[in-house]
Every structure is written in C-alpha cells, then in structure tokens.
Amino acid sequence: MYQNILVVLDAESDEQKALSRALHLARIMPVQLTLFVSIYDFAYEMTTMLSGEEREQMRSSLIEDRHQWVNSLLAEANATDLAINIEVVWHHRPFEAIIRSALKHGHDLIIKGAKKHGALQSVIFTPTDWHLLRKAPCQVLLVKEHAWPEEGGQILAAVHAAAESDTHQALNKKVIQSANAMSEKLKARLHLVNCYPSAPSAIAIEIPEFDTFQYQTSVKAFHENELTKLVAAAAATIHKTHLVEGMPEDAIPKLAKEIDAGLVVLGTIGRTGISAALLGNTAEHVIGQLNCDLLALKPDGFKCPFE
Numbered sequence: 001m002y003q004n005i006l007v008v009l010d011a012e013s014d015e016q017k018a019l020s021r022a023l024h025l026a027r028i029m030p031v032q033l034t035l036f037v038s039i040y041d042f043a044y045e046m047t048t049m050l051s052g053e054e055r056e057q058m059r060s061s062l063i064e065d066r067h068q069w070v071n072s073l074l075a076e077a078n079a080t081d082l083a084i085n086i087e088v089v090w091h092h093r094p095f096e097a098i099i100r101s102a103l104k105h106g107h108d109l110i111i112k113g114a115k116k117h118g119a120l121q122s123v124i125f126t127p128t129d130w131h132l133l134r135k136a137p138c139q140v141l142l143v144k145e146h147a148w149p150e151e152g153g154q155i156l157a158a159v160h161a162a163a164e165s166d167t168h169q170a171l172n173k174k175v176i177q178s179a180n181a182m183s184e185k186l187k188a189r190l191h192l193v194n195c196y197p198s199a200p201s202a203i204a205i206e207i208p209e210f211d212t213f214q215y216q217t218s219v220k221a222f223h224e225n226e227l228t229k230l231v232a233a234a235a236a237t238i239h240k241t242h243l244v245e246g247m248p249e250d251a252i253p254k255l256a257k258e259i260d261a262g263l264v265v266l267g268t269i270g271r272t273g274i275s276a277a278l279l280g281n282t283a284e285h286v287i288g289q290l291n292c293d294l295l296a297l298k299p300d301g302f303k304c305p306f307e
Contacts, residue, residue, distance in 0.1 A: 002108050002109045003030075004107050005109045006105070006107040006109070007022040007035050008098055009036065009037050011066060016113070017113040021293070024148060026084075033084045034101075035070050035074075035085070035086050036089075038090075038098065039062060040090060063090060095128040098112075098136070099304065099306050103137055110132060112128075114287060133287075135306065137302070137304035137307065139178070142294045144291060144294075145291075148263075149263055151188070152187070153188040154191060154259045154262060156252070156261040157190060157192050157264075158265070158266040158286075159172040159175055159266075161226040161227040161230045167299050171269075173234065175265055175266060178265055178295065178297055179236075180236035180238075182263065190238050191240050191255075192241045193241075194243055194244070195244050195252070196220060197245075198245055198246065220245070248282050248285075249285035253289035256291070263293045264286070264292060264294050266294070267299065268298065269298075
C-alpha cells in the first residue's frame with residue numbers, strides 16, 4: 001500500500017475532503033502524511049512600491065499564516081498524534097508545485113479534493129485535476145462528496161481486458177492489485193468492470209448483409225473470455241465481475257451509481273500535448289460523471305514531464 005502520502009488542501013474551501021480521506025488511511029495503516037498548500041497572490045508580485053525584501057517578508061507572513069491554519073485543522077480533527085508534516089509553498093501554478101513536491105519527497109500517493117469545472121473552462125484552461133491525472137509521477141486519489149467505503153461497502157475497478165499492448169495488460173494487473181489492497185484495508189467488496197464497444201450504428205446501413213447481432217455476440221464473447229483469463233491470473237478476492245456494453249465514460253459512472261461504489265479505481269496512460277487535447281483520457285471523462293472518489297494509476301515506466 002502507501003507509505004508517503006501528499007495531501008493537497010484547499011485554502012478556499014471550508015470542507016477538507018482530502019484531509020478526511022488521508023486521516024482515515026493513516027489510522028488504518030502506518031503512513032507518513034504531508035499536508036500541502038500552494039498559495040500565490042499576483043498583487044504581491046506587482047507591488048512596485050515595496051522592495052524585494054519587503055515582498056519576501058509579506059510572502060513569509062502569508063506562508064506562516066497558512067501553517068497556523070493547517071495546525072488548527074489538525075487540532076479540530078484530533079490528529080496531532082499522527083506522523084504529519086506541513087508544506088506551504090508560494091507558486092503560481094498549483095499543479096506544478098504539487099508534482100515537484102511529489103518528485104522531491106518520493107510520495108507514492110497524492111490525495112486531492114476534486115473540483116467541478118464547467119465544460120468551457122475545462123477546454124480552455126486545463127484544471128489542476130487533469131494536470132495531475134496526466135503528469136503526476138504517482139497514484140492520484142481525487143475525492144468527492146460520497147462517503148468513503150466503510151466495511152461492507154463497494155469498490156469498483158475498471159479494466160480493459162482485451163487490450164493488446166503489454167503496457168495496458170500490465171496496467172490491468174496493477175489496477176486489480178491496488179483495488180484489492182484497498183478493499184482489504186477498508187473491508188469493502190471488490191467489483192471488476194470491463195466495457196466492450198457496441199456495433200457501429202451506420203455499418204448496417206452501409207453494408208446491408210452485415211450481421212450486427214452476430215458481430216455483437218462475437219465481440220461480447222471475446223471480451224468475456226479475456227476478462228475470465230484476467231481474473232484467473234489475478235491474486236485478488238473479487239466479489240463480482242461486470243461485462244458492460246458501451247463507452248467507459250458512460251458505463252463506469254452508471255455502474256458505480258448502481259452498486260453505490262465509494263471508490264472507482266482505473267488506469268490512465270497520461271497523454272499530454274495534442275493527443276490529450278484531441279482524445280483526452282478515460283479517467284478525465286469519467287471523473288466528471290462520478291459521484292464517488294477516483295483512484296487513478298499510471299503504467300509502470302511512466303515518465304513524469306517534470307523529472
């Protein structure tokens with residue numbers, strides 16, 4: 001599981017969902033927590049009436065104020081007995097500050113409260129959540145309002161069993177292992193979902209002799225067989241498997257709601273640049289529709305662009 005967790009706090013929010021999740025994990029496993037706050041005020045940088053030394057003093061004062069705020073959060077949560085560090089930085093790009101801290105201190109998990117973003121904003125300005133999903137060097141847990149899966153709860157792991165590449169297959173195993181470990185720690189039931197595509201609707205019109213039903217039956221059977229082999233090879237206690245027709249960004253949130261999952265675990269390849277802008281990532285499409293937490297994993301050998 002985890003040994004060194006970076007917890008991103010939101011200085012503009014009254015509710016610290018990420019802190020609640022992190023403290024829960026710290027109480028059920030030995031782990032080092034670092035509570036992280038990134039602050040920046042452009043006005044302080046543009047105050048030409050002040051000297052560089054005076055601006056530095058103002059920044060230091062704001063950083064110290066945030067330190068005190070974090071300490072007050074820990075006192076309210078009765079968490080002063082846990083192994084917790086506090087890191088407050090002055091940086092104009094929060095996602096970069098988070099990633100650089102994760103690289104510097106070797107964090108194996110980043111926990112952050114997920115924020116809602118309008119569709120237009122998400123297209124023009126890539127949110128911090130998306131940057132972390134694409135570029136973070138470790139696993140990322142994005143927290144929503146849904147209750148954490150207590151004993152008897154449900155955890156949903158999403159795989160692509162029919163993937164041909166070794167990278168995707170290795171990522172499938174990693175997803176199952178991580179989800180299984182979480183289900184054991186939280187005493188929750190593990191579900192596994194694999195989505196398979198529907199037959200193209202236009203193909204029956206363009207090729208009248210094309211047997212859509214037979215095609216769909218063959219695709220389903222192929223995915224079912226691959227899923228069976230994946231489950232057999234996995235050393236995990238799986239409560240139930242789900243083979244679902246449809247696109248992952250639609251099917252996964254729907255199934256998560258049906259079984260009342262408290263956590264969804266999936267892999268993300270971490271596309272960046274033009275491919276990310278055009279294609280996106282499954283995790284990014286899914287998170288906006290989920291009503292529960294998302295744990296996103298990178299494949300082995302993933303290279304963080306900030307390394």
